[in-house]
Amino acid sequence: MTHLYDGYDIESFEAGRGLWHARIRRADHRPVMIEGCPFATLEVGFAWFNEDAAVEHAKQHIDRFKHCWAAPAQAAGAG
16 A cells, blocks of 8 residues: 655555555655665565554654755756
């Protein structure tokens, strides 16, 4: 299932029975830039016990790091 949060899509998925993870992607589908390296998606977290816990952790990750993630044009100084 996909959740929209603060300009990011959070996709939760079960990697094994009862082992929930989350992927983060920009809602505009541009890559997340980390120190000049583009990432289409970021997988975050641990093997959470349920989907809600994985999504909540992804939201905390976005809140903590989104200021570091620039779009390619922003990273190049054009934005």
